[in-house]
Amino acid sequence: MKKLLPLFLLTFAFSACQQIEKQNVVVQLLNQGWTLTGDTLNINMQVDVPSVVQQSLYENGVIPHPYLGTVENQLLWISDHPWDYTLRFDADKELLDKEKVELVFDGIDTYAEVKLNGEKLFFADNQFRVWKYEVKDLLKKKDNLLEVHFIRYDSTQLALYEQHQPRLPEKYAVTRKAPYQHGWDWAPKYKNVGIWKRVELIGWSNAKLQDAYILTENIDNEKATMRLCLDVESKAEGNYVAEIYVNGEKNSQKNIHLNGGTQNEILNFEIENPELWWPNEMGEQPLYVFDVLLKDGDKVLDFKKIWSGIKTFEMVDEPDSIGRAFYFKVNGVPFYAKGANYVPEEMIETWNDVDHTSRLLEQAKDAHFNMLRVWGGGIYPSDDFFTLCDKLGILVWEDFMYAGTMYPYDEAFLENARIEAEEQVKRLASHPSLALWCGGNEISEGYYNWGWQKSLNWSEEDDKAIKAGYDRLFENILPQAVAQYDGTRPYWPSSPSKGWGRPESLTEGDVHYWGVWWGELPYEVYREKVGRFNSEYGYQSYPDYQTLLKIAQGEELSMDAEVIAAHQKHARGTRQIDDFIKRYYPDIQPKDFEEYVYLSQLSQAYGMEIAIEAHRTAKPYNMGTLYWQLNDAWPVTSWSSIDYYGHPKVLQERLKTLFAPVLLSIDQKDYGVFVTSDLLRNIDGTLSVTVCDLENHPLFEKKMKVKLEANENRKFVVEGLSECLRKADLKKVYVKLELTEGDTLTAERKCYFSAFYEPRQNGL
Ligand code: BMA
Numbered sequence: 089m090k091k092l093l094p095l096f097l098l099t100f101a102f103s104a105c106q107q108i109e110k111q112n113v114v115v116q117l118l119n120q121g122w123t124l125t126g127d128t129l130n131i132n133m134q135v136d137v138p139s140v141v142q143q144s145l146y147e148n149g150v151i152p153h154p155y156l157g158t159v160e161n162q163l164l165w166i167s168d169h170p171w172d173y174t175l176r177f178d179a180d181k182e183l184l185d186k187e188k189v190e191l192v193f194d195g196i197d198t199y200a201e202v203k204l205n206g207e208k209l210f211f212a213d214n215q216f217r218v219w220k221y222e223v224k225d226l227l228k229k230k231d232n233l234l235e236v237h238f239i240r241y242d243s244t245q246l247a248l249y250e251q252h253q254p255r256l257p258e259k260y261a262v263t264r265k266a267p268y269q270h271g272w273d274w275a276p277k278y279k280n281v282g283i284w285k286r287v288e289l290i291g292w293s294n295a296k297l298q299d300a301y302i303l304t305e306n307i308d309n310e311k312a313t314m315r316l317c318l319d320v321e322s323k324a325e326g327n328y329v330a331e332i333y334v335n336g337e338k339n340s341q342k343n344i345h346l347n348g349g350t351q352n353e354i355l356n357f358e359i360e361n362p363e364l365w366w367p368n369e370m371g372e373q374p375l376y377v378f379d380v381l382l383k384d385g386d387k388v389l390d391f392k393k394i395w396s397g398i399k400t401f402e403m404v405d406e407p408d409s410i411g412r413a414f415y416f417k418v419n420g421v422p423f424y425a426k427g428a429n430y431v432p433e434e435m436i437e438t439w440n441d442v443d444h445t446s447r448l449l450e451q452a453k454d455a456h457f458n459m460l461r462v463w464g465g466g467i468y469p470s471d472d473f474f475t476l477c478d479k480l481g482i483l484v485w486e487d488f489m490y491a492g493t494m495y496p497y498d499e500a501f502l503e504n505a506r507i508e509a510e511e512q513v514k515r516l517a518s519h520p521s522l523a524l525w526c527g528g529n530e531i532s533e534g535y536y537n538w539g540w541q542k543s544l545n546w547s548e549e550d551d552k553a554i555k556a557g558y559d560r561l562f563e564n565i566l567p568q569a570v571a572q573y574d575g576t577r578p579y580w581p582s583s584p585s586k587g588w589g590r591p592e593s594l595t596e597g598d599v600h601y602w603g604v605w606w607g608e609l610p611y612e613v614y615r616e617k618v619g620r621f622n623s624e625y626g627y628q629s630y631p632d633y634q635t636l637l638k639i640a641q642g643e644e645l646s647m648d649a650e651v652i653a654a655h656q657k658h659a660r661g662t663r664q665i666d667d668f669i670k671r672y673y674p675d676i677q678p679k680d681f682e683e684y685v686y687l688s689q690l691s692q693a694y695g696m697e698i699a700i701e702a703h704r705t706a707k708p709y710n711m712g713t714l715y716w717q718l719n720d721a722w723p724v725t726s727w728s729s730i731d732y733y734g735h736p737k738v739l740q741e742r743l744k745t746l747f748a749p750v751l752l753s754i755d756q757k758d759y760g761v762f763v764t765s766d767l768l769r770n771i772d773g774t775l776s777v778t779v780c781d782l783e784n785h786p787l788f789e790k791k792m793k794v795k796l797e798a799n800e801n802r803k804f805v806v807e808g809l810s811e812c813l814r815k816a817d818l819k820k821v822y823v824k825l826e827l828t829e830g831d832t833l834t835a836e837r838k839c840y841f842s843a844f845y846e847p848r849q850n851g852l
Contacts (some may be wrong), residue, residue, distance in 0.1 A: 112389045113296055114182045118175060118191075118234065118287040127170045140197065140282030141171050141238075143436050154436060155722045155732075156639050158654040160276045167279035168242035175234040179227050179289070186291030187323050189227055193219040195285030196236065197437070198265045199244050203235040214264035215284070216468060216489060216508045223289070238281050254550035257540050258493035264504060267465040267491045268432060273658040274717075274726040278435045295322035295346060295389050300380045301517040302396040303576045305356075307419060312362035312398045316355040316380060317517070317573070322346035326384070330355055333379040364419050365397030365520040367458040368481035369749055370768060373397065373520075375478060397478060397520030403578035411595025414620040415711030416523065418483070422799070424704070424766050425712035426747045427457040427482070428729065429624060432466040435722045442472045447734050448719055449476045455740060456747035459483040461583070461623060461714050464529035465491030468512050477521035484521050485623075485714070487583060488512070488566055490528030494535060497557020505561055509569035517574050525570045527562040527581040530600065537587035583623050593619060598712070600624035604695065605727075608664065610671065614699035615756070618706045625699050626716035626727035627668070628661050629692035630685040632735035635723045645681050656725040665691070665725070672843035686848050689738040692727075694843045696739050700746045701753045705762045707801040750835035752825040759810040760803040763796060763827060763835075771796040773829035777806050779813065779821055787821065788812040794827070818842065 124133045124144055135144045145151045145166065152159045183189055191204065196212040196219055203209060205228065209221040248262040256262070260270040271277040290296075299319035306313040316332050325348050331341040332355060340357040363374040375395045382390040402417040415422055433448065434440045452460065460477070462469055464487030477484055488509060495501070516522045534540065535558065541551055567579040585597025593599040599619035603609045605627055614625070630636065640651040647662060656662055668691045669684070678684040696715055703713040720732040729740040745751075750771070751764040765771055772795050779788035790806050813821075818841035827835045 112294065112387075113290065113292045114180065114186065116180045116183050116289040116291075118177060118289060121177070122173050122175045122283075125172045125174070127172070129169070135173075137173070137283040137287060138195070138285050138438050140280040140284055140436060140438050142166055142278060142280055143282070143438050146436075154276075154278060158651050160278075160654060164277060167281055168240050170240055171238040171281055173236040173238075173283055177232050177234065178230050179232060180291075181229075183289055183291035184227065184229060187224075187293040188222065188296075189224040189289055189291040191221045191223045191234075191287075191289055193283065193285070193287050195283070197280050197282055197284045198263060199241060200236050200238045203233075203237070205233055214504050214508055215266060216264055216512065217504075218511055227289075236283060241279055241281055252496055254546050254554060255544045256494050256496065256554075257534065257538075257544065261493040261495050262501075264489075264508060266432065266437070266467045266489065267493075268721065269435070269437075271657070272465065273661075274431070274724050274728075275657060275721055276435060280437050282438065284438050292390070293323065294384060295320060295326070295328055295382060297321075297380065297382050297390045297392055298350060299514050300392040300394065301514055302378050302394055303517060303574065304398050304400055304520075305576060307362060307364065307398065307400055310361060312359045314357050314359060314398070315576075316357065316378070317514075318353040318355070318380070318382075319350055319514070320344065320346060320353055320382060321350045322348055324348050328389070329383040329385075331381040331383065332357055333381070334359060335377055336379070359398065362398045365399040365478075366481060367418055367423065367483050368453055369456060369458065369766070370418065370421070370423060370481075373479060373481045375520075394518050395475070395478070396518040399520045401483075401523050401577065403524055403580065405580075405597070410709070411592065412597065412620070413711075414597050415708070416483075418523075421768065422708075422711070423458070424707055424799075425459040425483070425621070425714065426766075427452065427459040427461070427713075428715050428718035429463045430460045430466075430469075430718050431463050432721050433719060437467060440470070442470075442476075444734070445470075445473055446476055448730060449473075449480055449482060451730055451734070451736065451740065452482060452718060453480045455743035456749065457482055459485060459523065459712070459714060460718065461485040461526075462487055463491070463717070464489055464526070464583070468516075471515070474516060474519040474521055478519050482521055483523040484519075485524055485526060485583075486516065486522060487526045487528050490531060490562075492530050492534055494531065494540065494554050494558060495561060497553070497560060502557075502560060502565060506565050506569065509566050510573055513569050513573045517577075522577060524578045524580060525566070525574075526579070526583050527566050529583055531558070531562070532582035533584055533587040533600070537589060588617075596620060598623040600716075604699075605664065608667075611668075611695040611698045614695070615702045618702050618710050620710060621712040622699070622703050622710065623712065623714045624716045627692045627695045628658065628665055628725055628727050629688040629737055629739075630665070630725050631720065631723055631728075631731035632733070632737065633682045633685050635731050635733050635735060636685065638733070639723050647681065647684065652725075655723060661725060668695070673845055676845050683848070686738075690846065691843070693738040693742045696729075697742060697746060700743075701751070704746075704751050704764045705753055705755070705801060705803075707764060745837055748835060750827060752827060752835050752837040752839075754823055754825075754839045755803060756841070759806075759813050761806050761809070761825060762801065762803050763794060764801040765796050766799060768798045770798055771800075771827070771829065771834065773827050773834060775804065775806070776824075776826040776828070777809055778824040779809070779816065780824060781821055787816070 120136045122135050124135045133148050197215040200212045204226045212219050245263050249259045260267050268275045269279045298321050303315040305315050328344050332339050342355045344353050375397050378394040380392045404415050562581045570579045584600045586593040588601050598621040601617045644651045665688050669687050703710045716727045719730050720728045723732045729737050749766045753762045775792050775794045777790045778786050823839045825837050
């Protein structure tokens, strides 16, 4: 039964706390009424933040829409231009009365000097950090001037890159800024510049909660052992009390002695008969409300309200007879991970909107996802993203934002990286959907397999220094941040653990299998390249035709048109899509471009069907399948299953069967029938097998009783099936599989033996 929250208590705790906030901690937002100017340019705009320059230029009619037509090259100057954001404001009286006032920027992208009333406060150089500064002494009652001066991004980055010896593989390595904005094989080079998160002044006296988050340490039958982690800041030494309320009821408290400055405190507590949080289709997603209070005697100084769930998560990476088993357990139960890789939803990062995210994640849930990997070349997702994943039961494999290059290793860079990691670990720790942290994307793979040593002319010493720098960051600083500030989430240094050309990539860890697409091998090869956990694989298709109609008109709607090419960022992409359409649908002559676009999606879906079926039917050898990629950051031809405007491609529809809790399939070698169950209960049912010709006439029918344990994958020999199929022309038949339990249809599937042309349905 789902626990109901004692609402009257909740309301009480909440309103009491709101008053407290007004008394001891006061906040003045500084998001509105900024002026954006462009140095020598005749640009002077009134803007609100969060926003970035590219967005404001478009919204003020200075530039065309950055996602449409062929405008990319006309817009590249923006990131190599200095920009000034200024704000004049009066300070709230209650704020000035406080002992301490901090100016807080939740995000500055990226290189900018920040001044208040003419005084330099700091120079920001990391998009992913919060920037705070004590401003009590600088703040005036009236007419304060806050200035954020962005220096030329491209030139600054280039200078830093050129100074770095030995040479690093990518220029973006020197800046802590979203890699994908520097151009990717699905992204234009829109390096955003601006104040991309909110700005505020926070005033307080005595003491304040800087951070508070909740962790599940352990669950046994009747109780959960929980940990409340606090960062408390105080002006002076003193004795205080921290209290925790669970669903409105007081649970525990702890006396704490603060020494002045910031300090970490831990409060352990227990919850009896916990309602556990489960991933999608493994159970419910109950959330508890935790109220955290900081008190000085009876006086409440500060509070935080946290919604969190109770769950444990383990990564199993241990030797077995073949290599190393690699899988996850949630609440002690091993499970098969199904989902995709998630990339940022926008090229203009401040256009990211919660409704878009919500629709996208709902589509993922409807296709039976239980996991997303947040790819390390993007941005750390917002709190809203995680709140939605908490609600929908989608676990998040979270990469730190590092991808596809080696990084600098001087002390300043590593310190910057350390602070960023600690902040992100703390920010996301309370979310039950957060499953594991991973060092980044394809860095170790690149180091060992992409020939940087030779192409960048590294000496043996250079190589050693770069590798030692890698080890410090990915084997020391990042795991240390996860262990010290979380301690309940596993850390995995690199996705993948081994490059796809190496045999170990299929016997241990996770693999990005790119022999199909990058290696130009046919889809059928997926059947042989099954790893322990396939965390990337994919094939491109065009976005929905309606999406193409937004970016191109008339004559431009063709494969060779300039505008279509501008929305394809992979050098061989157009040709490779075409090759596979011809290879798998040789008899189909598309009557127009719309039909051709559809065929590209059909081909992609066929490839992914082969891969997913191969992965799932190899359970428990293989314990996860995350295809590349769920979504797009703008209208583009890519590996996604849902395009930028939210249109599902053919693949997204097929996932409803391919990721279903029970998958039925035919082994193409011996025609055995697989029943692959992710259900946590036993199955006792009837399997019906019907071979039909393409006019739907049955050629063979058989029913048999089948029994499976929870989470079992089993192959059944169906008497007579193999003989029938061996005699048949496999291009002219399909097999209809159904699994029923009593009157309930548990699973069904139509299996074809080659790429099957299915005419377009409405809406596709
Ligand atoms: C994978 C990803 C991305 C890339 C994709 C398609 O390696 O990590 O870097 O977009 O391949 O090429």
